[in-house]
Amino acid sequence: MKRFFILTAFAFFFLPAARAQNGMVVYQTDFGLKDGAVSEMKGVAMQVDPTLKLYDLTHEIPAYNIWEAAYRLQQTVRYWPKGTVFVSVVDPGVGTSRKSVVMKTKSGHYIVSPDNGTLTLLAESMGIAELREIDEKINRLPGSGGSNTFHGRDVYSYTGARLASKKISWDQVGPLLPAKVVAIAYQQAVIEGNQIKGNIPILDVQYGNVWSNIPEKMVEKLGIHYGDKVAVEIYQEGKLQYSGQAPFSATFGAVAEGQPLSYINSLMNFSLALNMGNFAATNRIGSGPGWTIVVKKLL
Amino acid sequence: MKRFFILTAFAFFFLPAARAQNGMVVYQTDFGLKDGAVSEMKGVAMQVDPTLKLYDLTHEIPAYNIWEAAYRLQQTVRYWPKGTVFVSVVDPGVGTSRKSVVMKTKSGHYIVSPDNGTLTLLAESMGIAELREIDEKINRLPGSGGSNTFHGRDVYSYTGARLASKKISWDQVGPLLPAKVVAIAYQQAVIEGNQIKGNIPILDVQYGNVWSNIPEKMVEKLGIHYGDKVAVEIYQEGKLQYSGQAPFSATFGAVAEGQPLSYINSLMNFSLALNMGNFAATNRIGSGPGWTIVVKKLL
Amino acid sequence: MKRFFILTAFAFFFLPAARAQNGMVVYQTDFGLKDGAVSEMKGVAMQVDPTLKLYDLTHEIPAYNIWEAAYRLQQTVRYWPKGTVFVSVVDPGVGTSRKSVVMKTKSGHYIVSPDNGTLTLLAESMGIAELREIDEKINRLPGSGGSNTFHGRDVYSYTGARLASKKISWDQVGPLLPAKVVAIAYQQAVIEGNQIKGNIPILDVQYGNVWSNIPEKMVEKLGIHYGDKVAVEIYQEGKLQYSGQAPFSATFGAVAEGQPLSYINSLMNFSLALNMGNFAATNRIGSGPGWTIVVKKLL
Numbered sequence: 037m038k039r040f041f042i043l044t045a046f047a048f049f050f051l052p053a054a055r056a057q058n059g060m061v062v063y064q065t066d067f068g069l070k071d072g073a074v075s076e077m078k079g080v081a082m083q084v085d086p087t088l089k090l091y092d093l094t095h096e097i098p099a100y101n102i103w104e105a106a107y108r109l110q111q112t113v114r115y116w117p118k119g120t121v122f123v124s125v126v127d128p129g130v131g132t133s134r135k136s137v138v139m140k141t142k143s144g145h146y147i148v149s150p151d152n153g154t155l156t157l158l159a160e161s162m163g164i165a166e167l168r169e170i171d172e173k174i175n176r177l178p179g180s181g182g183s184n185t186f187h188g189r190d191v192y193s194y195t196g197a198r199l200a201s202k203k204i205s206w207d208q209v210g211p212l213l214p215a216k217v218v219a220i221a222y223q224q225a226v227i228e229g230n231q232i233k234g235n236i237p238i239l240d241v242q243y244g245n246v247w248s249n250i251p252e253k254m255v256e257k258l259g260i261h262y263g264d265k266v267a268v269e270i271y272q273e274g275k276l277q278y279s280g281q282a283p284f285s286a287t288f289g290a291v292a293e294g295q296p297l298s299y300i301n302s303l304m305n306f307s308l309a310l311n312m313g314n315f316a317a318t319n320r321i322g323s324g325p326g327w328t329i330v331v332k333k334l335l
Numbered sequence: 336m337k338r339f340f341i342l343t344a345f346a347f348f349f350l351p352a353a354r355a356q357n358g359m360v361v362y363q364t365d366f367g368l369k370d371g372a373v374s375e376m377k378g379v380a381m382q383v384d385p386t387l388k389l390y391d392l393t394h395e396i397p398a399y400n401i402w403e404a405a406y407r408l409q410q411t412v413r414y415w416p417k418g419t420v421f422v423s424v425v426d427p428g429v430g431t432s433r434k435s436v437v438m439k440t441k442s443g444h445y446i447v448s449p450d451n452g453t454l455t456l457l458a459e460s461m462g463i464a465e466l467r468e469i470d471e472k473i474n475r476l477p478g479s480g481g482s483n484t485f486h487g488r489d490v491y492s493y494t495g496a497r498l499a500s501k502k503i504s505w506d507q508v509g510p511l512l513p514a515k516v517v518a519i520a521y522q523q524a525v526i527e528g529n530q531i532k533g534n535i536p537i538l539d540v541q542y543g544n545v546w547s548n549i550p551e552k553m554v555e556k557l558g559i560h561y562g563d564k565v566a567v568e569i570y571q572e573g574k575l576q577y578s579g580q581a582p583f584s585a586t587f588g589a590v591a592e593g594q595p596l597s598y599i600n601s602l603m604n605f606s607l608a609l610n611m612g613n614f615a616a617t618n619r620i621g622s623g624p625g626w627t628i629v630v631k632k633l634l
Numbered sequence: 635m636k637r638f639f640i641l642t643a644f645a646f647f648f649l650p651a652a653r654a655q656n657g658m659v660v661y662q663t664d665f666g667l668k669d670g671a672v673s674e675m676k677g678v679a680m681q682v683d684p685t686l687k688l689y690d691l692t693h694e695i696p697a698y699n700i701w702e703a704a705y706r707l708q709q710t711v712r713y714w715p716k717g718t719v720f721v722s723v724v725d726p727g728v729g730t731s732r733k734s735v736v737m738k739t740k741s742g743h744y745i746v747s748p749d750n751g752t753l754t755l756l757a758e759s760m761g762i763a764e765l766r767e768i769d770e771k772i773n774r775l776p777g778s779g780g781s782n783t784f785h786g787r788d789v790y791s792y793t794g795a796r797l798a799s800k801k802i803s804w805d806q807v808g809p810l811l812p813a814k815v816v817a818i819a820y821q822q823a824v825i826e827g828n829q830i831k832g833n834i835p836i837l838d839v840q841y842g843n844v845w846s847n848i849p850e851k852m853v854e855k856l857g858i859h860y861g862d863k864v865a866v867e868i869y870q871e872g873k874l875q876y877s878g879q880a881p882f883s884a885t886f887g888a889v890a891e892g893q894p895l896s897y898i899n900s901l902m903n904f905s906l907a908l909n910m911g912n913f914a915a916t917n918r919i920g921s922g923p924g925w926t927i928v929v930k931k932l933l
Contacts, residue, residue, distance in 0.1 A: 060381060062374065070694040070839070072710035075660065078689055079713035082658060086687070086715065089385070091377055096369040099840060112371035115378035115488065117385065186900060189713065241369070242398060302485060359680060361673065388684070390676055395668040411670035414677035414787065416684065540668070541697060601784060 057146065058119035059085075061200045064093040064108060065125045065188060066100060076186070077123070077193035080177055084194065085201035093122070100128040102153040103220055103324045107238050109147065110157035118144035123196040124154055125188035136170040136191055138199065138209045139217060148196040155217040157237075164215040170195050171210030222325035225250045232258060234306070236270070236327035244314025246270075246321050248329050250306040255284070258333055262286045265334035266298050268308060270319075273326045278319045281334065282308055298331075306331060356445065357418035358384075360499045363392035363407060364424045364487060365399060375485070376422070376492035379476055383493065384500035392421070399427040401452040402519055402623045406537050408446065409456035417443035422495040423453055424487035435469040435490055437498065437508045438516060447495040454516040456536075463514040469494050470509030521624035524549045531557060531605075535569070535626040539600070543613025545569075545620050547628050549605040554583070557632055561585045564633035565597050567607060569618075572625045577618045580633065581607055597630075605630060655744065656717035657683075659798045662691035662706060663723045663786060664698065674784070675721070675791035678775055682792065683799035691720070698726040700751040701818055701922045705836050707745065708755035716742035721794040722752055723786035734768040734789055736797065736807045737815060746794040753815040755835075762813040768793050769808030820923035823848045830856060830904075834868070834925035838899070842912025844868075844919050846927050848904040853882070856931055860884045863932035864896050866906065868917075871924045876917045879932065880906055896929075904929060 061081055067073040078090050093112050097105050105126040113122060127134075127150045135151040142163035148170075149155060172191055175198065180190035198204045225234040225248070234250035260266060262284055270278040282298040283291060291297045293312045301307040306329075308315050315321065360380055366372040377389050392411050396404050404425040412421060426433075426449045434450040441462035447469075448454060471490055474497065479489035497503045524533040524547070533549035559565060561583055569577040581597040582590060587610045590596045595614060600606040605628075607614050614620065659679055665671040676688050691710050695703050703724040711720060725732075725748045733749040740761035746768075747753060770789055773796065778788035796802045823832040823846070832848035858864060860882055868876040880896040881889060886909045889895045894913060899905040904927075906913050913919065 058385060060385070062378075068694075068840075069690075069692055072691055072706045075689065075691045075710050076713040079660075079710065079715070079718075082687075082689075082718075083713070083715050086656060086658070089381075090689070091374065091381075091389070092368075093371055093374040094368055096367075108371045112374050112378065115375040115382070117378070117382050120378075120381075242367075357684060359684070361677075388680075390673065390680075390688070391667075392670055392673045393667055395666075407670045411673050411677065414674040414681070416677070416681050419677075419680075541666075 056119055057121060057200045057202055058117055059087065059200055060089045060091065060117065060120045061193075061196050062091045062093050062112075062116060062120060062122045063095070063124075063193075064097065064105060064122065065095045066097040066105070067095055067125070067188070069095050073186070073188065077125075077189045080189050080193050081197035081200075084197035084203060088197055088201055093124075097126050100126065101324075102126055102128070103156075104238070105149075105154045106157045106220065109154065110161060113141070113145050113147070113158060113162070114143065116145065119146075121146040121148065121196045121200040123188075123192050124149040125192050126150075126154060127152065127187065130187055134218075135213075136172065136187070136195075137167055137213065137217070138170060138195065139167050140165040140206065146196075146199060148192050148199070151218050153218050153220040156219045159217045159219070164217065166206075167213045167215050167217065168206070168209040169211055169213050175204070175209065220325045223249075223328045225254060227254055227257060230258070231330055231332045232306075234329050234331070235325065236321065236323045236329055239316050239321070239323045240301070240307070241316075243309070244316040244318075245301070246308040246315050246323075246329075247301055247303070248306045248308075248331075250329070250331065252300045252304045252306070255300070255306050255331070258331075260284050260331075260333050262290075267332040267334050268298065269330040270321055271328045271330070272322065274328075278321060288312070355418055356420060356499045356501055357416055358386065358499055359388045359390065359416065359419045360492075360495050361390045361392050361411075361415060361419055361421045362394070362423075362492075363396065363404060363421065364394045365396040365404070366394055366424070366487070368394050372485070372487065376424075376488045379488050379492050380496035380499075383496035383502060387496055387500055392423075396425050399425065400623075401425055401427070402455075403537070404448075404453045405456045405519065408453070409460060412440070412444050412446070412457060412461070413442065415444065418445075420445040420447065420495045420499040422487075422491050423448040424491050425449075425453060426451065426486065433517075434512070435471065435486070436512065436516070437467050437469060437494065439464040439466070439505065445495075445498060447491050447498070450517050452517050452519040455518045458516045458518070463516065465505075466512045466514050466516065467505070467508040468510055468512050474503070474508065519624045522548075522627045524553060526553055526556060529557070530629055530631045533605070533628050533630070534624065535620070535622045535628055538615045538620070538622045539606070540615075542608070543615040543617075544600070545607040545614050545622075545628075546600055546602070547605045547607075547630075549628070549630065551599045551603045551605070554599070554605050554630070557630075559583050559630075559632045561589075566631040566633050567597065568629040569620055570627045570629070571621065573627075577620060587611070654717055655719060655798045655800055656715055657685065657798055658687045658689065658715065658718045659791075659794050660689045660691050660710075660714060660718060660720045661693070661722075661791075662695065662703060662720065663693045664695040664703070665693055665723070665786070667693050671784070671786065675723075675787045678787050678791050679795035679798075682795035682801060686795055686799055691722075695724050698724065699922075700724055700726070701754075702836070703747075703752045704755045704818065707752070708759060711739070711743050711745070711756060711760070712741065714743065717744075719744040719746065719794045719798040721786075721790050722747040723790050724748075724752060725750065725785065728785055732816075733811075734770065734785070734793075735765055735811065735815070736768060736793065737765050738763040738804065744794075744797060746790050746797070749816050751816050751818040754817045757815045757817070762815070764804075765811045765813050765815065766804070766807040767809055767811050773802070773807065818923050821847075821926045823852060825852055825855060828856070829928055829930045832904070832927050832929070833923065834919065834921045834927055837914050837919070837921045838905070839914075841907070842914040842916075843899070844906040844913050844921075844927075845899055845901070846904045846906075846929075848927070848929065850898045850902045850904070853898070853904050853929070856929075858882050858929075858931045861888075865930040865932050866896065867928040868919055869926045869928070870920065872926075876919060886910070
C-alpha cells in the first residue's frame with residue numbers, strides 16, 4: 037500500500053516533466069558554417085550548462101529567408117522529443133523593433149526566435165500553448181550589450197540554453213504575450229468550385245520537383261484519379277508563370293521522358309515533376325509565399 | 336580467493352560487452368545539410384534514447400553514389416570504437432526490393448544500410464561476422480508507414496538508435512541472412528606478368544591527384560624504385576582515357592612543374608599527380624568502379 | 635568548525651580545477667566535410683574517452699589559409715568555457731620541421747595546433763600562459779606512424795582528446811617551450827600623425843563589407859565624428875589598391891545607394907561598406923596579413 041502511494045506520488049510529481057525542457061537545444065540559422073558564429077552560440081550554451089546536448093537543424097537557410105526558416109521548422113520539430121528547445125536565428129530585422137520571443141507549442145516544443153514570420157507555419161500546425169517575449173534585461177549574456185552585440189549568441193542562444201537547462205523557468209523567459217505570432221500571408225489550400233488553389237512552399241531542389249501545400253484529400257475530393265488529365269497554372273505574385281497539363285500519375289514512368297506529370301509526394305501533397313527532368317528549372321518556378329498554384333481536373 | 340572469483344566472474348560477464356553496442360551512432364547520407372532530413376533522423380534517435388551520442392561521417396556523398404558511400408565507410412569505420420553503430424543512407428533503390436540490413440563486422444562495428452553495394456568494401460576489409468535483415472514490422476518508427484515514409488528516418492535511424500541503445504538486442508534486428516552482401520564489381524589490385532592492374536577508387540579532390548588501390552608492396556614486387564620510369568594507362572569502362580609516363584618519385588619536386596609523376600600516397604597506395612597541377616582535371620580522370628589503371632615499369 | 639575546514643579544503647583543492655580541462659574538444663580544420671577526415675579525428679577521440687564532448691568551430695577554412703585559422707580562433711575561443719581544448723589543423727607544412735604544440739592561454743583555454751602562425755592572434759589577445767611541444771613518442775595514436783600518417787588524427791586529435799579527458803596532465807603533453815609562437819607579421823593598428831594605419835584581417839563576406847583592426851577609440855582620438863569626411867587608402871603588399879572618400883556614418887542610409895561609407899562594425903572596429911552594394915567586390919579588396927588600410931580625417 038505504501039509502495040503504491042509512493043509510486044503514485046512519483047507519477048504525480050514527475051510525469052508532467054515529460055513536457056518540461058529536456059536539456060536538448062537544436063540550432064537553425066542562415067549563418068553558414070564558414071565562420072565562427074554558430075560555434076560562438078554553442079560555446080555560450082556550454083558556459084550556461086556543460087551537460088546540455090546541442091544539435092543542428094540547418095545553418096544553410098538562404099540569407100534572410102524567413103519563409104524557408106519557417107518551413108524547415110515545420111518539417112523537423114515534430115521529430116524531436118517534447119521539451120526540446122529550438123533556437124532559430126534568421127533575423128533580417130535585427131536592430132529594429134521586431135520582438136524576441138519564445139513560443140511554446142501545444143506539443144510541448146519550445147522555439148526561440150525573432151517574431152518575424154519564422155513561427156508562421158509551426159503556430160498553425162502545432163498550435164501555440166503560450167508565447168513569451170524575452171526579457172533582455174535578465175536574459176542576455178553578462179557583459180554583452182552596447183553595439184558589440186550578436187543577438188543570436190548573446191540573447192537567443194543564451195536564453196535557449198538557460199531555458200533548456202532549467203536555469204530559468206518558462207515564466208522567467210519574460211512577460212506573456214497574446215498567443216499570436218507575426219504570420220506571413222500565403223495561399224492556404226482551398227477548394228473553390230471545380231479547382232484547388234494552394235501555395236508552393238518549397239522546391240524539392242535536388243530533383244527540381246515542385247511541391248504544393250494541397251493535401252491528397254483535396255485532390256480526391258475533386259475526383260482526380262490516377263490517369264486523369266490535370267490542368268495546372270502557377271502564378272508568382274499574381275502573374276501567370278506556367279500553364280500546362282500534367283497527368284496525375286502513380287509513377288514517373290507513366291509519361292514519356294521529359295514530359296510533365298503530377299503526383300502525391302512523400303508529405304502526401306500534390307506535386308509536379310518532369311519524368312527524368314527538372315520541372316522547376318525548365319519552367320522557372322520558384323517557391324515561397326508569393327507562389328500560387330491552381331489545379332483543375334480536365335474532362 | 337573470493338575476490339579472485341568475483342573478478343573472474345566480472346570479466347566473464349562483462350568483457351564480451353567490449354564489442355557490444357556502445358551508445359554511439361555515426362550518420363552518413365547523400366542528403367546534404369540544407370534541409371531538415373538529417374535533423375529529423377537525429378530527432379528520432381533522441382526519441383529512442385536521449386543518452387545516445389550522435390556523430391557524422393559525411394552528408395555530402397554525391398547523390399546516389401553508392402561507391403563513394405562504400406569508400407568513405409571503408410576509410411572511417413576503423414577509427415571509431417568497436418560497438419559503434421553506423422547509419423548509412425545512400426539509397427537510389429528506395430521503394431524497390433533492395434533489402435534493409437545491419438552488418439556486424441568481425442571488428443565489432445555495426446552498419447545499418449540498404450544492401451545495395453554500400454557494404455562492398457567494408458565486407459572485404461573487415462569481414463562479415465553476421466548479417467541481419469531489418470524486420471520492418473518491429474523496427475519502424477511507430478505511426479510511420481504508408482506512403483508518407485522516409486526510410487532513412489523511420490527505419491534506418493530508428494533501428495540504428497534502438498540497436499545502439501540496446502533497446503533491441505542484435506538478434507531482434509531481424510532474421511539472419513547468409514553472410515554475403517551485394518557487392519559492386521571493380522578491378523582488384525593484381526600483378527599480371529610485368530604489369531599491375533588496379534582500380535581508381537577515389538580522387539584526392541582538393542589537389543586533383545589520382546589514387547589507386549594498388550598497394551606499395553605490389554609496386555616493390557614489380558621492381559619499381561624511386562627514379563624509375565613508369566608507364567601508366569587509365570581506362571574508363573574499358574576505354575583508354577590516358578596513356579603516359581610518370582616517373583616514380585619520393586617528392587613532387589622530382590619533376591618539373593606541370594609534369595606527371597607517380598608516388599605512394601598516405602594510404603600507402605600507388606598514386607598519380609602533376610607537380611603543382613591537377614592530374615585528374617588535366618587528363619579528365621574520374622573515379623569509381625568503372626575506372627581501371629595499368630602500371631608497367633619501363634626499362 | 636570541522637565543516638568549515640572541510641569546505642575550505644574542498645575549495646583549496648578543487649577550485650583551481652575551474653581552469654583545468656573540462657572534457658570539451660572543439661575542432662577547426664581546412665578539410666571540409668565531404669570526406670571522412672574529420673570523422674576519423676572524432677572517432678579517435680571517442681576511442682580515447684567516450685565521455686568527451688566534441689564540437690566544431692569550422693571545417694571550411696580555405697585550404698592552407700593559416701591567417702584565417704588564426705582569425706577564427708581569435709573570434710571564437712573566448713565564448714567557450716575555460717578549460718576547453720581546441721584542435722586546429724591547418725597545416726601546409728605537414729612533414730616539415732614546424733613544431734606541433736599546445737598553447738595554454740592566460741584565460742585557461744588550450745589550443746592544439748602546428749606552430750605555424752595559427753596562434754598569432756590568440757597569443758596577442760589572450761596571452762600565453764605556457765607553451766609545450768607535443769612529444770610524439772608518447773602522444774601518438776598507437777599503431778600509427780610510418781608514412782601512413784595523418785597528423786590531424788594521429789597526433790593532434792589524439793593529444794587533444796587525451797588532454798581534455800585528463801588521461802594525460804598538462805605536463806605530459808611534452809617539454810615546455812619559451813612562451814613565444816611563430817607569428818604572422820601584419821600592420822597593427824597605430825596612429826601616425828594625422829592618420830591611422832591598420833590591417834584588413836577579414837571581409838564580412840556575406841555583404842562584401844571591409845573590416846579593419848582599427849578600434850573605435852583610435853577613430854575618436856583622431857577626432858572623427860559622424861558626418862565627417864574620411865579619406866581611405868587600401869594597399870595590398872604595399873601597392874595602392876583603393877583610394878577614396880567614405881563619410882563616417884551611423885547608418886548605411888546616410889549615403890546614396892551604391893555610395894561608400896565608413897562605420898563601426900559589431901566588433902567595434904572601423905569598417906567600409908557600399909550602401910546596398912558590395913565594397914570588396916566592387917573595389918577588388920581582399921583580406922589577410924598583406925592588406926593595409928590608412929584612414930585620414932578630411933577638413
